[in-house]
Amino acid sequence: MKRILVAPLNWGLGHATRSIPIINALIANKFEPVIASDGEALRLLQKEYPQLQTLELPSYNITYSKKANSFKLKLIKDSPSLLKTIKREKKITESIVESENISGIISDNRFGVRDKSIPSVFITHQLRVLSGSTTWLSSKLHQNIISKFDECWVPDHTGTNNLSGALGHIEGYESSIKYLGPLSRFEKQDLEKKxxxxxxxxxxxxxxxxxxxxxxxxxxxxxxxxxxxxxxxxxxxxxxxxxxxxxxxxxxxxxxxxxxxxxxxxxxxxxxxxxxxxxxxxxxxxxxxxxxxxxxxxxxxxxxxxxxxxxxxxxxxxxxxxxxxxxYHGFKYLQYDLNYKKLFGLF
Missing domain, CATH: 3.40.50.2000 (Glycogen Phosphorylase B;)
Structure with missing residues (x-):
């Protein structure tokens, strides 16, 4: 069984929880996922998959300022520390790839989790990163990071009837992008309201x-x-x-x-x-x-x-x-059948 490193960002729980359908699909397709993250994201996945190997990565230590309008300034101030962490993360990833016999990488917004020697995938719904007046700069920086990976997987529909809007759809943006359709670990059930x-x-x-x-x-x-x-x-x-x-x-x-x-x-x-x-x-x-x-x-x-x-x-x-x-009319589900066997063909 090929071992695939799955590494979600620890920023809230969303990156970890949307990794769950990917991890389940890897197991169903006879791969062995190895989970790597930090903090609450790692703890959540350890509870979900006690049978899988988990590894701790350096923390990005992303926190919000107490005042909303200071968030961007805080990110800029913290960026030297973040860049050091990404550099360290990249070295640790290279070591993990060698010591744990890793055949492929799926990184959900962890910039340093990639390795030139094996196929490396970046998952994001933000091809465009909104940051107010500096959106053009933050988007270019993010796109530059994406370009270092073999493929970019966007969890959304193609076309206009989508969920991420301007974030996940940019005209003329050239990269090896694959739209997966929305990723959710849940299924709709007809249960009595509690x-x-x-x-x-x-x-x-x-x-x-x-x-x-x-x-x-x-x-x-x-x-x-x-x-x-x-x-x-x-x-x-x-x-x-x-x-x-x-x-x-x-x-x-x-x-x-x-x-x-x-x-x-x-x-x-x-x-x-x-x-x-x-x-x-x-x-x-x-x-x-x-x-x-x-x-x-x-x-x-x-x-x-x-x-x-x-x-x-x-x-x-x-x-x-x-x-x-x-x-308001609420959310409506659009059926999307993702061919995981074809998707994982990269590995």
């Missing part, structure tokens, strides 16, 4: 905690049953019940799939992986983008304009805003 609202949190601190505190306070006034998943990957799962709100620190894939199918509405960040999941399950959602994260703000605005899902700024959220969801 919750009126499911809250799903994730993402870097401190903004994740800020939103948790605000929502927990606001949703005391919600008329209905709430399941509140904090997105904190800890050693043991903890469940608490306070009035109409059932709280979990985290849920494994099967539990979260069940909770999504049992919930009438979803409230979450407008992260791209969440959007792919809601499209697969045809959910009605309300989005609160992470303050200062241009990508999430763009996606939330796009789906609001398309009458798919309402949105608001974090500081403005009020419980009664959830009533707006009934005026």
């Amino acid at each position: 919750y009126d609202l499911l809250v799903v949190l994730s993402g870097p601190e401190p903004q994740r905690s800020f939103l948790e505190v605000k929502l927990f306070d606001e949703l005391q006034h919600f008329n209905g049953k709430i399941c509140f998943v904090k997105g904190l990957i800890e050693k043991e799962q903890r469940k608490t019940q306070i009035n109409h709100i059932t709280t979990y620190n985290f849920m494994a894939s099967q539990e979260l799939e069940k909770a999504l199918n049992e919930s009438e509405l979803v409230l979450s960040r407008s992260g791209y992986t969440s959007i792919m999941d809601y499209a697969k399950l045809e959910k009605k959602a309300f989005f609160i983008p992470t303050p200062g994260q241009f990508e999430q703000e763009y996606l939330a605005k796009r789906f609001e304009e398309e009458q798919v899902a309402p949105t608001c700024k974090q500081r403005d959220f009020k419980t009664e805003m959830l009533n707006e969801i009934e005026n």
Whole structure:
């Protein structure tokens, strides 16, 4: 069995969770995945795949500033440290390839996880990286990184009826791009409704905690049953019940799939992986983008304009805003059959 290194970025949980269908497909096609990441992303995949080998990579240490408008400045300030980490990551990857007999690499937004001696793939939905007035520069830098890999896999549909919009579709951009269709670890199930609202949190601190505190306070006034998943990957799962709100620190894939199918509405960040999941399950959602994260703000605005899902700024959220969801038509799933055998032919 050829061993394939699968390395998602630890920035929220989205990169790790969208790696799950890829890992499952590798196993189904007689490859042996070796998982490499850090932090909560690594812990989540260790819980999902206790039978697989996992390796720890250097942390990018991406955190948000407390003020949304300082996020870009903080990234620029942290960039020398990030570049050093990527350099270290590349050396560690070369060592792993040799010591662990790796035949191929699938990197989800980890810039240094590649090796010239074996096929290396980069997964991203951002061929264009939004950063306000510097979008042209951040996009060029990202495209330059993509060009160092043998292939770039974009988890979205081709054509105009897509999920990533301007992020994943650039006219005239030449690279070895393959559109996979949206990636989701979930399946739609016809289950009896248990919750009126499911809250799903994730993402870097401190903004994740800020939103948790605000929502927990606001949703005391919600008329209905709430399941509140904090997105904190800890050693043991903890469940608490306070009035109409059932709280979990985290849920494994099967539990979260069940909770999504049992919930009438979803409230979450407008992260791209969440959007792919809601499209697969045809959910009605309300989005609160992470303050200062241009990508999430763009996606939330796009789906609001398309009458798919309402949105608001974090500081403005009020419980009664959830009533707006009934005026939006929610996500619809477009069937897409991905030929994994052909896709993995690269290895």
